[in-house]
Amino acid sequence: GAVVSQHPSRVICKSGTSVKIECRSLDFQATTMFWYRQFPKQSLMLMATSNEGSKATYEQGVEKDKFLINHASLTLSTLTVTSAHPEDSSFYICSAINQGRKETQYFGPGTRLLVL
Amino acid sequence: AQRVTQPEKLLSVFKGAPVELKCNYSYSGSPELFWYVQYSRQRLQLLLRHISRESIKGFTADLNKGETSFHLKKPFAQEEDSAMYYCALEAGGTSYGKLTFGQGTILTVHP
Numbered sequence: 001g002a003v004v005s006q007h008p009s010r011v012i013c014k015s016g017t018s019v020k021i022e023c024r025s026l027d028f029q030a031t032t033m034f035w036y037r038q039f040p041k042q043s044l045m046l047m048a049t050s051n052e053g054s055k056a057t058y059e060q061g062v063e064k065d066k067f068l069i070n071h072a073s074l075t076l077s078t079l080t081v082t083s084a085h086p087e088d089s090s091f092y093i094c095s096a097i098n099q100g101r102k103e104t105q106y107f108g109p110g111t112r113l114l115v116l
Numbered sequence: 117a118q119r120v121t122q123p124e125k126l127l128s129v130f131k132g133a134p135v136e137l138k139c140n141y142s143y144s145g146s147p148e149l150f151w152y153v154q155y156s157r158q159r160l161q162l163l164l165r166h167i168s169r170e171s172i173k174g175f176t177a178d179l180n181k182g183e184t185s186f187h188l189k190k191p192f193a194q195e196e197d198s199a200m201y202y203c204a205l206e207a208g209g210t211s212y213g214k215l216t217f218g219q220g221t222i223l224t225v226h227p
Contacts, residue, residue, distance in 0.1 A: 004159075032213055043202065043217045044160075093160070097213050104169040105213060107152075 002028045004096050006108035013084055014116055021079045023094030029074040030096035036069075038091040038110070050077040057067045074099070084115040118143040120205050122218035129193050130226050136145040137221045138182040139177075139203030148206040150215070151178055155199045163201070165189075173197070192223045 003026040013019050023033055031052050036044040048058045048069050056069035066088075068080040077096075081088050093110040129135045141147060151163040164172045166179040166186060168210045177188045186203060203218040 034213060034215075043219045044215075046216070048212055049214060095160075105162070105215070109159045 001095075002026075002098050002104070002106045004094065004106045004108040006092075006094055006111050008111060009109065010112040010114070012114045012116065015085055016083055018080055018082045019084055019113060021081075021092055021094075021113075023077045023079070023096070023108055025075045025098075025106070027097045028096075029099045030077075031074060031099045032052075033071060033077040033094055033096045034105075035069060035079050036093045037094070038093060040091075044093060047079075053111075081113065084113070086115045089113055089115045118147065118205050118207055120203050120216050120218035122201075122203055122221050123134050124221050125219065126222050126224070128224045128226065131195055132192050135193040135197070135223065135225070137201050138221065139186045139188065139218055141184050141186065141203075141205050143184075143205060143207060145207060145209075148208060149177070150204045150206070151175070151177055151186075151188050152153075152202045152204055152217075153199050154202070160202070187216050193223075195225045195227055198223055198225045 005024045007022045033050040035047045037047050038044045046059050047062045048056045050056045050069045050071040052071045054073050058064045071077040091110050094108045095105050098104045121140045149166040152160050153163045154160045164170050170181050175190045200220050200222050202220045204215040
């Protein structure tokens, strides 16, 4: 079946630094990817929609300048947390829609970010 | 705005017992509803969607528009069903693919 990978699986960084998280569709093309955030013991919250070749669309309340999204190819989207602060510590999950099977959405394993 | 509510954070049953995980939604349009499952140390994966009317691993879910519910049911729970279950709603249209998740229910099936 279709697989979505994320790298890194976990990252620890100092406050003020930027962190890049990659989301890749390994065996299919994804015109659309989504980025979610999950706080401990809470649900997934959609942050933004990443469209290949165009600007990402952000959900209300998500700072686009803080969470930079780039979808440069049909298999890769990146989320960069700029000037990270401890409150950005969370679990970030991406998902991708298989271009050939538009109703199917596949999730990555998530990236644990800890900002010290 | 749409909303998905899963009233039970935790649900425990014994093997062989029936199980029902509740999901209610609020949305003014015609939604698409999904159940996702996350087994221990694994990623989120689709269990079933209402439009396909499938039975996956013995689970079924019926969309009740009158009650705005999409409860997940299984007549005889198995230990391997222990997992976190999320109900999710897709509003459709320009919201294609965008999912609103419920808070999740942790199901534990005891031997």
